[in-house]
Amino acid sequence: MQVTETLKDGLKRAYTITVTAAELEAKVTEKLVEAQPDVEIKGFRKGKVPLAILRKQFGQRIMGDAMQEAIDTAMKDHFDATGDRPALQPEVKMVGGESWAEGQDVVVEMTYEALPPIPEFDASTLSLEKVAVKAAEADVEEAIKNLASSAKSFEDRKKGVKAKDGDQVTIDFKGSIDGVPFDGGAGEDYPLVLGSNSFIPGFEAQLVGHAAEEDVDVKVTFPENYGAAHLAGKEAVFACKIKAVKKPVEAKIDDELAKKFGAEDLAALKGQVSTRLEAEYAGAARAVLKRALLDQLDAAVKFDLPPALVEAEANQIAHQLWHDENPHDHGHNHGHIETTDEHKKLAERRVRLGLLLAEIGRKAEVTVTDAEMTQAVLTAARQYPGQERAYFEFVQKNVQVQQQLRAPIFEDKVVDHLVAQAKVSDKEISKDELQKLVDALDEM
Known part of the structure; x- marks a missing residue:
């Protein structure tokens, strides 16, 4: 078996993989010998079917399996030896295609874009400001009034x-x-x-x-x-x-109103509302902190990006934005959606940060636990009341959906890892100041 490099241009790679006819024949014979003890054909006792008969009856199917296995093995050995990690699934094409005949060497062309080497990054160079907002009495009173209005x-x-x-x-x-x-x-x-x-x-x-x-x-x-x-x-x-x-x-703001919302009395309800408001503020403040961190990473770390990965991300962004602007159209019969320079710029940022965070998380041995995944599935299942069990089964069978649920958990854990090493200053601000910071996120 031979692997020959035919292209190395930036992150683009191309190789030919040659499996000789003799190697393929040996692989087929090996598989036939493995299968022989379990095969039973009329006229022969189980395990006593001659290889020539097995080859005649099963040779074509086993030939295909042997060919695929040989190519898969060659690809795995290549990636193990070079350390390359393909950005997307490699494209593999058989040279000769339908003109190939048994007894000939098998030659395939493999092309891919390699993931780039990610530069080392010192998280202690990050300088972040962590804002916090306390629930003011006026905010709590306003929230209580809104509850009363909903209970009218x-x-x-x-x-x-x-x-x-x-x-x-x-x-x-x-x-x-x-x-x-x-x-x-x-x-x-x-x-x-x-x-x-x-x-x-x-x-x-x-x-x-x-x-x-x-x-x-x-x-x-x-x-x-x-x-x-x-x-x-x-x-x-x-x-x-x-x-x-x-x-x-209007409902009266008193202990009876509090009991309608599951609180012991009005004071307890105010405490619950205060806690909920501060949790909302904390969530918004984290979004601000995370954006600041990502902005600094994006500015500080540069490396080549796989063009195919950027293009795929830009297409996805353009597609999502089109549906955001056309919410009534839930199908995919809208034809091709052109990507713009803005889409490509955003795609480059997302791909760069995604690769960087993945590498930082890998080196830091950041993992998503089974308990965290279960909680993520439970949260997602709440969007389908009455169909929770079906959703669980769907997730169990769908690796892509599992990855979609795992990715944001992993990213947040890597962000926490980076924040723990960064220089972080604390600052208490007002609700209105926090709102301005959140509004600024949408404008970027």
């Missing part, structure tokens, strides 16, 4: 009083397009808070100014990007019967 009740208005924005109306409705009812367009005793924007744009506004027992024809046009394609852009009429008009009654 509704009570009937006096007979004949017309509905206002913020009122709750109980309605029966039947929708039709060109006089023909459509599926999903009817409901009974539906409680609708006017101004909540939970119905089609323009629907709720047409119920304002009407009292209980009134019939109202609400005319609306479904949005062009409406989820149900057969309704998108269509004009519809909803025949509505207003059965009740109710005014909102």
Whole structure:
């Protein structure tokens, strides 16, 4: 078996792998001998089938297996010997293709882009500022008021009083397009808070100014990007019967309100809210710290990047941004999406930082534990209520999804490793100052 280098240009590599006919024949014979004791063919006792018969019956399949095994072994030996790590799956093509015949040498071409050598980095050169925000009493009071607002009740208005924005109306409705009812367009005793924007744009506004027992024809046009394609852009009429008009009654901020939210009393609820707010602030502050760290790494460490890896990342960024801008289109029949210089610049940053953090984590022996993976799967499974078991089974069978869940955990642990070695100063700031820092992250 022979491996010959044909290209070494930057990170691009190309080799020919030659498996001689004699080597391949020896491999086939070895496999036939291995299989012989377990083969039973009519006319022969188990294990006594002659090799010539086995070769005639199974030779073609075993030849293919032997060929693949020989090439895989050659590739593994090559990567072990050179230390190369391919950025993406190597491309392997058989020279001659269909014209190859038994008895000939097997020659394949292997091309790939190698991962670059990653420079050593001294994390003690990092200088970071770790901000912290305490939950102010005013912030806690505001959060409690929001909870009270969400717990408000509704009570009937006096007979004949017309509905206002913020009122709750109980309605029966039947929708039709060109006089023909459509599926999903009817409901009974539906409680609708006017101004909540939970119905089609323009629907709720047409119920304002009407009292209980009134019939109202609400005319609306479904949005062009409406989820149900057969309704998108269509004009519809909803025949509505207003059965009740109710005014909102704010919940009192007291111990009874606290109990509704699982707290022993109002003081305990305030404590819980304060803890939750500070946890939210801490999460935002960490995002700011992480961005500062990554910015410094990106500026300090430079190395060649595998072009194919950058291109793949740029395509993924362009694709994701396109869907962010076209949320109504969930399919992939949108044709090719051109990448821009901005996409490529962001891709280069992501690839560089991804390779750097992976190398730092490898050298520091950073690992993701089974417990951490289980927690990540549990968190992800909550997005599919009632289908948690199916999601668990899906993750167990899908290595790519496992990697998607593992990657952010690994990255955060490497970030913690770097922060522990960096020069870090602490600074307490206000909620508004933190918000400005978070807003700045989105602008970058």
